[in-house]
Structure formats: C-alpha cells, structure tokens
Amino acid sequence: MPLLEGKGVTKYFGGLAAVLNVDFYVEQGEVVGLIGPNGAGKTTLFNLISGALVSQSGTIWFKGENITNLKPHAICRKGIARTFQLVRVFPNMSVLENVLMGVLFGKSDGHGRGQALEQAEKWLDFVGLSAVKGLPARSLTLANQKRLEVARALATGPELLLLDELMAGLNPTEVAQAMELVNRIREQGITIFMVEHVMTAIMGVCGRIMVLHHGEKIAEGTPQEIATSRTVIEVYLGE
Amino acid sequence: MNTRKNLRQIWLLGLTLIFLALLATLPLYAPTYTIILMTSILMYIVLTMSWALFSAPTGYISLAPAAFFGIGIYTSAILGTRLPLPAVILAGSLISFCLALLIGALTLRLRGIYFAMFTFGLVELIKNFWLWYEIQFTGTRGRFVIFVDNTTIYYVMLIILALLLLVTYLIRRSRFGLALRGIGECEEAAAHIGVHVNALKTATFAISAIFMGAAGAIMATRWTYVDPYVAFNPLYSFMSVLMAIFGGIGQPYGPILGAAIFAYLEEILITRFPYYYMLIFGIVLIVTVLYLPEGLIGLVANIRKRVAGGQDALA
Numbered sequence: 001m002p003l004l005e006g007k008g009v010t011k012y013f014g015g016l017a018a019v020l021n022v023d024f025y026v027e028q029g030e031v032v033g034l035i036g037p038n039g040a041g042k043t044t045l046f047n048l049i050s051g052a053l054v055s056q057s058g059t060i061w062f063k064g065e066n067i068t069n070l071k072p073h074a075i076c077r078k079g080i081a082r083t084f085q086l087v088r089v090f091p092n093m094s095v096l097e098n099v100l101m102g103v104l105f106g107k108s109d110g111h112g113r114g115q116a117l118e119q120a121e122k123w124l125d126f127v128g129l130s131a132v133k134g135l136p137a138r139s140l141t142l143a144n145q146k147r148l149e150v151a152r153a154l155a156t157g158p159e160l161l162l163l164d165e166l167m168a169g170l171n172p173t174e175v176a177q178a179m180e181l182v183n184r185i186r187e188q189g190i191t192i193f194m195v196e197h198v199m200t201a202i203m204g205v206c207g208r209i210m211v212l213h214h215g216e217k218i219a220e221g222t223p224q225e226i227a228t229s230r231t232v233i234e235v236y237l238g239e
Numbered sequence: 240m241n242t243r244k245n246l247r248q249i250w251l252l253g254l255t256l257i258f259l260a261l262l263a264t265l266p267l268y269a270p271t272y273t274i275i276l277m278t279s280i281l282m283y284i285v286l287t288m289s290w291a292l293f294s295a296p297t298g299y300i301s302l303a304p305a306a307f308f309g310i311g312i313y314t315s316a317i318l319g320t321r322l323p324l325p326a327v328i329l330a331g332s333l334i335s336f337c338l339a340l341l342i343g344a345l346t347l348r349l350r351g352i353y354f355a356m357f358t359f360g361l362v363e364l365i366k367n368f369w370l371w372y373e374i375q376f377t378g379t380r381g382r383f384v385i386f387v388d389n390t391t392i393y394y395v396m397l398i399i400l401a402l403l404l405l406v407t408y409l410i411r412r413s414r415f416g417l418a419l420r421g422i423g424e425c426e427e428a429a430a431h432i433g434v435h436v437n438a439l440k441t442a443t444f445a446i447s448a449i450f451m452g453a454a455g456a457i458m459a460t461r462w463t464y465v466d467p468y469v470a471f472n473p474l475y476s477f478m479s480v481l482m483a484i485f486g487g488i489g490q491p492y493g494p495i496l497g498a499a500i501f502a503y504l505e506e507i508l509i510t511r512f513p514y515y516y517m518l519i520f521g522i523v524l525i526v527t528v529l530y531l532p533e534g535l536i537g538l539v540a541n542i543r544k545r546v547a548g549g550q551d552a553l554a
Contacts (some may be wrong), residue, residue: 156433
C-alpha cells in the first residue's frame with residue numbers, strides 16, 4: 001500500500017480542466033518530483049491533496065484512508081504538511097512563533113509549553129535559522145522565509161511533506177543548500193512529494209518523477225527516463 | 240529575555256488588580272455623578288475590549304457589537320420582571336452567545352469588507368425585525384425596564400469587565416491566542432498547519448458576544464425605557480471600533496485606554512460644549528487616523544523609542 005495514492009483526480013476551473021483524471025502514488029520513504037510547464041496543474045494537484053481545493057471527482061488515500069476533500073487542518077493532522085509556491089509565513093510573528101504554531105496545532109499536539117518550545121527550537125536548528133529566531137518573519141530573505149516555511153511544516157509532525165517550488169527564486173548557492181535540506185528531511189524518514197522547475201535540483205534529489213501537461217499525466221519514471229523521454233522533451237522544447 | 244517578560248507580566252497583573260480594587264472601592268466615597276460616569280466608561284471599555292478580543296488579532300472588522308448589546312438590552316426588558324438580576328444578565332449573555340455562534344458559523348467565511356458589511360446589516364435587520372414584531376404582536380414600540388440602583392449597575396459592570404480581562408488574558412496566553420494572530424496574518428497558512436480556522440473564529444466571535452450581551456442586559460436597567468432604535472443603535476458598533484483604533488489594537492491595553500479616554504471625552508464635550516460636541520469629536524478622530532495610525536499606544540511606543548534611541552546610539 002503506497003503512503004499516498006490518488007485515482008482519477010479531477011479539478012475543473014469553469015470549463016478548463018486544471019487536473020484531469022490523474023492517477024498517482026507516493027511510496028513511504030520516496031522523494032517524488034512533479035514537473036511540467038507553467039499552468040500544467042502541479043500546484044492545483046497539491047491544493048487538492050492538501051485540502052485547499054475541493055476536487056470534482058477522484059479519490060485520494062493516505063495510508064489507506066480516504067482523505068478526499070477533507071479540510072486543510074484535518075489533512076495536516078493526518079500527517080501531510082505543505083509549503084507554498086509564494087511564501088506564506090506569518091510576517092509579523094517572530095520566526096520562533098511561526099514554528100511554534102506548527103508544533104502546537106499539527107499532528108502531534110498536546111504538548112506542554114516547554115516541550116513545544118523545545119520542539120520548535122529543534123526544527124529551527126534543523127533548517128539553520130536558530131540565529132534569527134527572535135526576528136519577525138518578514139525581515140528574513142526569501143531563501144530564509146522558504147526555510148522557515150519548511151521548518152513550520154516539519155513542526156506539524158508530518159509523514160509526507162509537499163514542497164511547492166522550494167527552489168524558485170533562489171540563487172545557485174541557495175539551491176544547493178535547499179537540495180541538501182531535502183536530503184536531510186528524507187533522512188528523517190519523511191516522505192517528500194515536490195513540485196520543482198529547477199531541473200538540476202529535481203534530477204539530483206528525486207528517485208522518481210511525474211510529468212503533468214495540460215492537467216494530464218504524460219510521463220512517469222526515473223530521472224534518466226524522464227530526461228531522455230521524447231514526449232517530455234517535446235512538451236518542454238516544442239517539436 | 241524570558242525573565243524580563245515574566246517581570247513585565249507580573250507588573251501588569253499587579254497594576255490591573257490595583258486598578259480593579261480602586262474601582263471597587265469607588266462607590267464608598269465618590270458622588271453619584273461619578274458612579275454614573277464611571278459606569279458609562281466601563282461599558283465602553285467592555286464593548287471595545289470584547290470587540291478587540293476577536294477583531295484585533297484576526298483583522299475581521301465586526302460591526303455587530305450593537306446587535307449583541309441590543310440583544311442583552313431586550314433580554315433585560317423582557318425577562319427583567321420575571322427573573323432575578325444575575326439570571327437576567329446570564330440569559331442576555333447566553334442568548335448573545337448562541338446567536339453569535341449561529342451567525343459566525345454562517346458568515347465567518349466572508350472576508351474583509353464583506354464581513355464588515357454583513358455585520359452592519361445584521362444590526363439593521365434585527366432592529367427592523369424587532370420593530371415589526373413589537374408593533375405587530377405587542378402593539379407598542381418600546382418597553383419599560385426594571386429599575387436597578389446606580390451602585391449595583393456599577394458593580395455588575397465592573398464584574399463583567401474583570402471577567403473579560405481574565406478571559407482576554409487566558410486566550411492570549413493560550414495557543415489559541417497565537418492561532419488567532421495567525422489567522423489575521425495568513426489564514427490559509429494557519430489552516431494548513433492544523434488550525435481549525437472556522438471553529439476558532441466562530442468560538443472567539445461568540446465568546447466576545449457574551450460580554451456585549453451582558454453589558455446590554457445591565458445597561459438597560461439604567462435607561463428604564465427602551466425601544467429598538469435605542470437598543471440596536473449602530474453607534475455602539477462604530478464606537479467600539481473607533482475607540483479600539485484610537486487606543487491602538489496592537490496591545491490589549493490599547494482598547495482599554497482608547498475607550499476610557501474617548502468615553503470621558505464624550506462626557507466632557509456633551510456637558511461643556513453641547514453644540515460643538517460632534518464637531519470636536521470628528522476632529523479628534525481625523526487627527527488620530529492621520530497622525531496616530533497605531534493609536535495612543537503607538538504614540539507611547541514611539542516616544543519610548545525616541546528616548547531609548549539616544550541611549551542605543553551611545554551603546
């Protein structure tokens with residue numbers, strides 16, 4: 001049984017099929033990449049999994065349990081956390097408070113105050129933001145705000161982490177650091193499903209890649225298979 | 240850093256208790272006029288603070304205080320002769336709470352200006368519905384309310400305020416206080432890290448209505464006669480918002496400060512300058528919005544920063 005599985009997942013915006021009849025699965029311990037041109041439906045698929053959007057048809061299972069169209073907070077408490085394509089930190093809260101929110105409301109709530117703080121500090125340390133924990137989140141650089149989002153998501157205690165364009169807008173050094181972070185998250189035993197445009201990153205960290213185009217899945221395979229697939233090259237470069 | 244925060248908390252707690260104790264002894268030596276004035280001020284503090292309890296952290300601008308205040312007033316007008324005073328006030332709070340739960344569950348998915356417009360419409364709706372009901376079924380527009388002496392009204396209002404202070408403090412220090420701020424800063428992100436945003440918003444909205452209803456139930460006894468225009472006067476909604484903004488909504492004592500000064504100012508202006516009262520009021524408001532966007536507490540913080548700024552430069 002895969003950790004996450006979807007069958008026939010479909011979402012229309014008006015008459016436009018943003019995600020059409022997509023089947024997918026993510027096995028425990030995998031790092032799966034989701035790629036595709038702009039408007040392919042990658043973020044929409046993430047929004048359907050995380051409960052931000054309601055699907056029109058199809059079913060999504062997490063650990064064998066039907067989680068289709070549950071509310072976002074319920075999905076988070078089942079053990080699926082996410083980050084956002086455009087960063088959504090709490091700008092006027094301190095970095096520590098941002099992560100504390102994740103600890104206090106995530107999957108493993110019921111902490112004492114001291115325990116929760118300890119957890120939050122642990123995750124800040126994990127992403128390397130301990131030095132700035134007292135600053136308001138808005139004062140961080142984009143790269144650090146993205147790290148903060150990752151720490152906040154990890155603090156909810158997920159088994160599956162959805163990363164939506166973690167590397168977008170980062171410089172090459174920051175991309176390398178983010179790749180290293182993804183690897184360390186996997187070493188924690190957390191499964192990762194990631195949308196990414198930065199090809200070097202996705203080829204470097206993913207074990208398997210899914211390609212979406214116009215809302216439909218057009219290819220799936222190892223990084224090598226995808227890199228040499230004719231359909232994928234046509235979609236990205238034109239015929 | 241933590242000990243400094245703790246010290247500050249103890250200091251604030253002590254100050255609050257001293258204030259409450261002083262207020263409690265007031266009827267022993269103050270003239271009746273002072274008691275009546277203080278009751279008005281306490282009423283505005285209760286309305287403003289309970290408004291801020293929900294609206295300040297979440298950023299949902301509610302114009303519903305007048306609706307819940309009015310529900311309290313009418314609970315008192317209808318049940319006042321049949322039940323003892325504490326039961327009447329409890330009933331006013333409970334009915335407001337239940338109505339707020341219902342309204343919250345239905346409308347808190349509205350955001351920004353739409354929520355503000357809905358809550359404003361709610362006050363008008365209840366007012367006109369009630370007016371229609373009274374004329375249709377009771378044949379009169381207004382009702383008489385039981386008489387309660389000024390000192391009792393004052394003490395009841397003080398108790399409501401003390402409870403409100405306690406509830407505000409408990410919510411702020413709990414994880415829900417943090418979550419309410421999270422909703423105000425980015426509701427979607429809050430939902431995705433496990434906050435049940437609709438339940439939390441609705442519950443907090445309803446808790447704030449408890450105090451508005453209670454305040455209405457006790458204030459009604461001072462007016463002896465009420466009709467729907469008096470009870471569901473939208474001015475109470477606007478006053479709550481204005482006083483909170485005047486004081487500053489960044490800190491819990493901002494709305495207290497705003498309401499206290501504003502209510503006192505209103506009294507002074509009405510008695511000293513009855514003809515220019517609204518004009519001066521308007522000017523004060525405009526100046527506040529233009530020059531003190533963060534309210535009085537913003538001004539205090541700025542002055543402190545300037546004083547401390549000189550020392551920081553040396554260090």
